[in-house]
Amino acid sequence: MTACCRHCSKSKVNRPRGLCWSCYYTPGVKEQYPSTSKYARRGVGNFTGNAPLPDAPTSAAPGSPEKLAVLEQRAKLKQALFHPADATFVGDQRPLEFLRGTFAPLGV
Known part of the structure; x- marks a missing residue:
């Protein structure tokens, strides 16, 4: 089972925050989703x-x-x-x- 992007729900997740490449690098999108890393600053x-x-x-x-x-x-x-x-x-x-x-x- 492959996870889909949290933003576009179309592409395969391959970037942090559960985003695809395109959404992760689209200005303003990455900031809408908190980090899912256990090492992230909180x-x-x-x-x-x-x-x-x-x-x-x-x-x-x-x-x-x-x-x-x-x-x-x-x-x-x-x-x-x-x-x-x-x-x-x-x-x-x-x-x-x-x-x-x-x-x-x-x-x-």
């Missing part, structure tokens, strides 16, 4: 450069849905995932101290 990417610090810390507790949303947003913006004044437990006052200008990093 999500927001793996940024390995020197990322700038986020503008402000978060008071969301580690592991909370709020903190995960903050981390996702920071990754999308290619910012450092963690701010030195991020909360490290529920009720941590460091983010508020940072915003008031009274935050002193540990070890200083």
Whole structure:
């Protein structure tokens, strides 16, 4: 059984994404179909450069849905995932101290 192209449903699949040669190289078609490779890049990417610090810390507790949303947003913006004044437990006052200008990093 030979698979047919996901786009034109006529030609035999011989390119990635389940496409035939013609559809794969037709401008705009390839982008309509996600990669089917287990090695494909997914999500927001793996940024390995020197990322700038986020503008402000978060008071969301580690592991909370709020903190995960903050981390996702920071990754999308290619910012450092963690701010030195991020909360490290529920009720941590460091983010508020940072915003008031009274935050002193540990070890200083």
